[in-house]
Amino acid sequence: MKSILSIRGVRVLTIILLSLSVAYLLTVFSHIDFKTDSFFDGLSSAFGRTNDAFFLFLTSPLIRVLSGEIHFNMMSFSQWLNQTTPLIFTGLAISLVFNIGVLNLGAEGQMFAGAVAGSCIAVFTPLPDLIHILLIFLVSAITGALWSVLPAYASYKKRNSEILVSLMMNYLAFYLGIYVIKRFIRDETSGALMSIKFAPSSAFPLINERYKLHVGFIFAILLALIVWYLLKKTRWGLKIKMIGSNPQFAEYSGIHNKRALINVQLISGAIAGTAGIFELIGFHGRFLWSSSPGYGWDGIIVAIMASKNPIYVPLSAAFLAYIRVGAQNMGRYTDVSPDLVKIIQAIIIIFLTTEGLFTSESFHPSFRKLRGHFHG
Amino acid sequence: MSLPDEPLLQLYGITKIYPNQVMANDDINLNIRKETIHVILGENGAGKTTLMNILFGLIQPTTGEMIFKGKKACFQTTFESIQAGIGMIHQHFKLVPSLSVLENLFLGIEPKRFFFTNHREMKEILNTFLNKYDIRLPLEKKVEECSTATRQLIEIIKTLIRGADLIIMDEPTSLLAPQERDSLFNIIRRLKKDGKTIIFITHKLDEALSMGDEITIMRQGKVLNTLELRRTHPGSCSTNSIDSRKKDLKESDLIQMLFKGEHKNLEVEKRNIDEEVVLSFQGVNLNGKTKVSLCDVSFCLHKGEILGVAGLADSGQQEIIRIIMGYENEFTGFFEMNRKVIAHHTPHKARSMHVSYIPSDRLSMGSDGNLSLWENLISTQLDSDWVSGLLHLKKSKIRHYTRSLMQHFSIKASSSSMKVGKLSGGNIQKTILARELTTKSQIILADNPTSGVDSESATFIRQQLLSQKKKGKAILLFSHDLDELKLLSDRIIVLYQGRINGEFHMDDDVDDYQLGKNMLGAKTGNLS
Structure with a gap:
């Protein structure tokens, strides 16, 4: 036992x-x-x-029973994969910072800020298809990384001070983001708070047209593999492991702790920054979050379940998304609350x-x- | 004066097997008589401290029986043993640094008046003890500001206040200057005269011979023998009598068996004076946040020499190390390394300038117990090309390198991916040594590299340092063990309160007491 x-x-x-x-x-x-x-x-x-x-x-995320026959449930399956995507991104972002031993809990704000910045690009710029999408991702990633600068600087100056700073940055991202949407790209014709429709060139490739299953999860799994490779197989990863395990020993060994600390948090911010934009350009086609979807917080759960190992992040993200989609269906068809x-x-x-x-x-x-x- | 024959403490068949199947004590029988100084002599790792911790109730024996003051005793906690009248002075003092001396002395047994501690009563109780033994203590001072010798006195008085009849002292002299050691011995003798029984643990033969009424020799968890030394003149002992006793005992097989490994195979070659200076301090001052501030420290380290640094604990050794390793940047003065003036220094830069450092803090600084052996062995070389290609680590090369180091330094581990935390203390130190000595480094800082290691490993470590010296490396050796410093060093500088107080060339005969005087601040020494 x-x-x-x-x-x-x-x-x-x-x-x-x-x-x-x-x-x-x-x-x-x-x-x-x-x-x-x-x-x-x-x-x-x-x-x-x-x-x-x-x-x-x-x-229910996989099968549907209709009059005794078992059918594949494409709608819930698409939902499942679509929901898994942002969780993998934020899970990776959080497990990166956990690996180096900082508690930068700013993935939520980085995700939101990245989504807002990406939405602005998606609305305004008429560009060739592929370049437009790439530009959206680039801007989202950079915004996410920028949102991580302040917590990273805090942890550079004094260890553990990044916790508070990163948490506060989440509020800043949310309210500033909502302001930007309202002020610049709000759809005036709509009653609810949402942006005008994204330019068609920003549309993300879909696997299933009807249920809008987009290709985001493939990118997410690829990214998980890349992050895993970087952390487990390269010297950069070994340094991060050493700093995370015992910063005093790492510094004594001549590892540039602080440089790695900044690098990792910026990369983590960039990954978290792209987490939300997939859903917007792939599924909704406009910015319509009036409250945050909370993927940043979920990333913490995902990272903890994956014991901060990037290779397990897709698994634990998939699990979380699975029980959520299942719970939604359960709430819809039975009297048990989701x-x-x-x-x-x-x-x-x-x-x-x-x-x-x-x-x-x-x-x-x-x-x-x-x-x-x-x-x- | 004949020894009172009444036993105070008897041990029968004490055996301790630790959960990891290490047998620390093996069937120990011991008889400690009242009003004697009983020395327990043995090298590091012989099981002395384990035995004493059993006596004191810190750990429980696997089997065995203990009879204290004629009653069967089995102490589950230290509270019980203190109640019964046992006091223990640990090798590393158990004091609260931020509290005052007085508060430390009465911690847990404070006399109360209403809700407050009664300082007047404390002082009254204390004065009886202090007057009796003619000891002065700075009662209002914080313990962190006290010297090692004072802290030791505090520990002794602490046991006395708690009414100890049997006082256990675990390696009490390891951090003291020779003069301080002598005054400690006087206090111990006075305690004995006063009816206390003392168990004195040491690994130094001379101390055992000058202090002990009885000497129990331990080795590998077993008691080899107990020798009885009857004093002709109680209270005083001339050097002659020690020498003659030593002669008698040294001839006995027992002592030879115990100490045969010591200093064997150590060929100390005097340095051929290579004048190239690789590291120099000129008028370095360090003020501020550090514990000790350095004041006008100047010395230089030549290629191919071992420069010993003597001094009491916290005399500025750590600060010198921290400056060289780049932890401390806010110093004034002139610090030159490899002919370069160092201004903005970091540990990273120190490593890239090929400085090796064997820290005294092995477990949290020198190694990481959660990481594997190979990770610990290459941690300082991560930036060299052989470790990693453009992207991934060259695992096979690393494995090969790790294996050769394990062989060369005889690190006993089941595999190179074993966690370092699971190795024994001696093997961890060898791991650190292997990493620090197998580099291109020209300068090696060694901070008490042999303290707390068993004598076999200590000899091995000393050999390694000497062979590094032969290769032309410059070694700065910080040690509290004067014998080790005298054995290995070409020169010794003495630190006292952050300044250099004397320099000794080992070509002349250096006297322990002369060194001790300088360690305590006297302005002498063959400064040349």
Whole structure:
């Protein structure tokens, strides 16, 4: 038992199963009808309804059962892949900064700022197709990187000061972004806050026209492979690993800690900056977020689940997107609230992070510091 | 005066096996009599400290029995052992640096008046002890401002206040100057006269012979023998008697067995005076945030020499290292390395100028326990071309390099990807040494490279330093072990409170006490 559980993947799977079962029991409990004559009838009907809901929850992103026949559910499948894409990007961004041991939690703001800047380009510039798309990505990435400059500088000056700065930058990105949309590219004819339609040249290639499945996830997986290669196979990656593991040792060894610290945070910002724009140019065709979609925060969950290893980021992003799409469907067709997925997420995060507190391979250096305090 | 024969503490069959299957103590039987100084002699790693930690209740023995004051004792916590009357002075003092001396002395047992600590009562209690042993302590000073010797006194008084009858001292002399050591010995003798029993742990034969009423020799977790030395004149011991005793004992097989490895195979060649200076400090001052400020430090390090730096703890050694390694930039004065004046220095630049550094902090600075052996071994060479191609690391070359280093420095590990944290202390130090000595570096800083390592590894490390010197490298050796400094160095400079207080050439005979005087601030020494 001990040897199996020492494999990280097995532990994560166990945690996922545990959280699913907790969610299941909660749903059963909430469905017990105490007004029925027999408690056991109520219980069995609660189980029945929960089973139906969970079947939908767990299978609907892939299959659909229509009058006893099983069909492939293309709509939910497209949704699933489309939702996975931004999560992979922000997950990669966060796992990069976690690898070097800084807590730059600014992916949310970087994502939003990048999306806003990309939208401006998408609206205004009439350019040849491919060049237009490339320019949008470039501008998004640069904006994301710029949004990371201040936290990076903070961490350069004093370690751990980047946490607060990066969190505040998220608010700045949101409100400034909304202002830019309202002031410059708002669609005046629409009642809701949204931008005017993007230029046709900015349209992203689609795999499935009907459900607007765009090619973003392919780029995301490619990027995950590149980041993995950089971190695990190059000397740059080894330096980052050393700094993340023990900055004092890295500096003593003659590694330019601070330079790497800045580099990594800028790259992370650039990756996070492009996370949101896929959805806008691929799916919606205009900027229509009046509240942030929260992909930056989700990136933290993804990175923690992937134990900050880029190769696992697509997997854990896909998992998160899967349960979300499943929960949406469940909410649409049954009386179980899709907010159930938040409970599952929360339990997974609690288990994963507390595990870091108590095992030897702790997740983040600051946890190690914390543990040091406890043990005197 | 004959020894009182009543035993205070008896140990029967104490065995300690650590979770990693290391047997630290193997069936130890010991009899400690009342009002004696009982020396436990053995090299590093012989299991002395483990045994004492068992006595003090810090760790639990696997098997075995302990009888203290005629009653069976089994201390689960240090609280119980302190209650029973045992006091322990650890090698690394357990004091709170930011509290005052008085607060440290009464920490946990403060006399209270209403809700406040009663300073007057504290001082009254304290004065009885201080007067009895004629000790002066700066009570209001913070512990972090006190010298090592004072801290040790604080520790001793602390055990006395808590009513200890048996005082365990773990390597108490390792950080003291010879003069301070002598005054410590006097206090220990007075304690004994006062009816206390002392267990004195050391790895130095001379100390054992001059202090002990009984000497227990430990090796590899076992008690080899207990020798009884009866004093002819209690309280005083002339050098003659020590020498004659030493002679007697040195001839015994036991001592030879214990110390046969020491200083063997060490061929110390005097340097052929190569005048090329590779590193020089001229009038370097450092003021400000550091613990010690340097004042007008000037010295130069030649190619092919070992320059020893002696001094009490915190006399400015760390500050000199930090300047050379580029951690500290805000100094004034003239610092030259490889004929270049250094102004804006960083650890990165120091490494690219081929400076090697063996730090005293092995676990958090010198190595990273979470990283594998090969990562630890190449960490300083990541920027060299052989490590990495345009993109990816040259794994096979690295593996080859790691394996050859493991062989050459006899690092015992199952594979090159083993985590360094799982290696033994001696092997970690060898890993650091392998990394720092197998480079093109011209300057090597070694900060207490042999402290806390077993004698076999220590000899190996000294040999390596000497062979580096032979290759023409310049070594700056910081050490608290005067014997080691005298053995290895060509010259010794003495640091005292951030300034250089004396320089000794090893061609002349250098006396420990002369060195000690300079370490304590006296303005003498053959400055030349």
